[in-house]
């Protein structure tokens with residue numbers, strides 16, 4: 039097979055344009071990720087004729103929707119939706135409803151005042167009859183847009199609290215000017231009391247300063263503004279969960295994943311997220327939609343996945359969650375798939391509590407061939423990895439991977455979204471049952487398309503040689519790196535007996551992401567890529583190497599405020615790798631930071647040696663992971679990943695500012711509307727891309743308000 043078929047963009051199918059509101063049906067989504075077989079390919083081709091009509095083409099599609107603060111909002115296309123069967127579309131529709139119904143949960147998890155802040159500002163936005171063109175009102179709108187982007191009062195990425203540029207007096211004046219019935223008042227609460235309550239929450243920079251504090255040596259719970267713990271110290275929480283762990287338990291549940299830990303009458307108790315428990319009002323509606331979805335499942339295995347998730351939402355029992363996760367990871371035949379639930383633990387500095395998220399998707403058949411090739415060769419990659427023999431898996435099980443087209447994102451995947459997903463997270467399930475891995479290609483398409491011609495590569499890339507490489511192979515190799523990271527990297531290697539990923543504590547995510555990235559970097563330059571038809575020649579990988587080094591050494595700093603350290607795990611991981619190979623290759627001049635006309639550029643002098651360095655670092659990182667060496671992890675992360683070269687940082691920020699680009703991006707979702715005949719039967723589901731950012735959030739707040747202001 040040649041590399042060509044992979045580069046070829048698949049035929050995009052059409053998308054019908056319909057406006058629409060969904061009534062807030064409750065659906066819950068299931069998560070599943072798909073590895074589809076020939077069956078679905080056949081299924082798709084049978085309804086091919088319908089496709090060609092409506093998907094907007096890449097060229098004609100307007101990707102950028104909005105820009106404010108440090109954020110650019112894009113929309114994404116959902117090619118292939120029209121070619122799904124009616125039943126699949128209906129299934130997706132109910133799953134997207136189940137996704138949107140969880141929106142309020144995440145706001146409350148991020149900070150207990152978030153729903154009150156959001157609803158108050160939205161009430162002002164909709165009802166304020168004063169001067170809507172004043173500068174202060176413009177600042178209030180920007181702040182509200184930031185709150186939507188961060189699912190609360192903190193930045194989605196840095197987790198720093200937003201700084202409002204309107205005054206507390208203006209806030210009070212606008213709130214008081216509108217009808218009190220429009221405000222999210224508690225029983226007996228006045229507008230004045232609401233203002234008094236929210237003013238410090240919005241305006242005092244020291245209160246709730248950071249959503250997730252990762253800084254070493256302080257109480258991570260007391261210093262984090264999220265809502266996963268209340269009245270509990272870090273030591274108490276750690277003791278509480280350590281006491282639950284049985285070292286002999288080979289199949290431990292994810293203790294504490296779906297609850298808030300509070301102290302009541304001097305005792306620690308978990309408030310479990312479930313029907314009848316915390317967030318029950320939202321979860322009930324999600325379950326309603328999931329029940330609908332279960333009747334539309336593509337096959338019995340998928341129906342069982344959905345029913346199992348429903349059981350979990352009803353009982354809150356983490357054993358059931360594991361049963362569900364196993365069914366989910368083993369369902370590889372369905373085309374439609376989803377994640378819906380308390381999933382990732384990045385929002386908790388202790389890595390115990392999971393934030394709510396949802397992604398509904400269906401398999402991109404053409405592009406998935408690429409990841410199927412990778413998965414089919416998983417054992418070869420494991421056997422040949424540059425890591426110590428004793429840390430290798432004898433047999434790599436169940437590495438499944440696919441490229442998906444996202445249909446909707448919600449909760450912690452929205453508006454900012456991952457471009458790849460690898461689940462489940464429980465180690466023993468991954469070891470015994472494998473994991474599902476996906477690359478979300480309609481998002482990377484939107485990113486790539488929105489970036490064309492914005493001046494970034496002209497400013498930061500060293501020469502036309504690298505720019506040409508990037509233009510030719512940038513998307514292909516970037517997607518391939520993501521595939522290798524997700525389908526092989528995270529699934530590779532093993533821990534020594536008695537070692538747990540938690541042993542690395544606050545460094546665990548950074549080290550894990552480093553490991554997965556290095557696995558991808560090492561292999562993307564391997565001749566095996568050409569042998570497998572994944573890359574067209576021995577030059578293509580350089581596009582990804584250059585981009586990775588430029589990003590890790592320099593350009594990702596555009597996302598960090600001057601004077602700040604790097605905190606987010608993926609950013610730490612990238613700088614860790616880039617700095618480590620830069621320093622360790624210095625004697626051979628492998629990578630240089632070169633000045634030209636007073637500007638700094640990354641120059642790669644020796645791509646082959648760079649690859650060797652990636653391999654060497656992977657060897658070390660795998661050793662740290664497999665042995666749970668906290669001291670080494672801390673040294674590695676603190677030395678390479680956290681601190682920023684201040685002078686270079688300032689330069690990058692200045693050059694970047696001149697481009698007037700936003701360093702972060704988020705998305706708006708398309709709108710799905712069922713077409714119903716006169717007997718109430720759904721005869722189709724239409725998709726529209728017309729909604730803008732403000733319209734979308736106001737509609738979501740209206741139609742998917744599932745929780746009280748405080749929970």
Ligand code: ZN
Nearest residue numbers: 523528551554
């Ligand atoms: Zn990862």
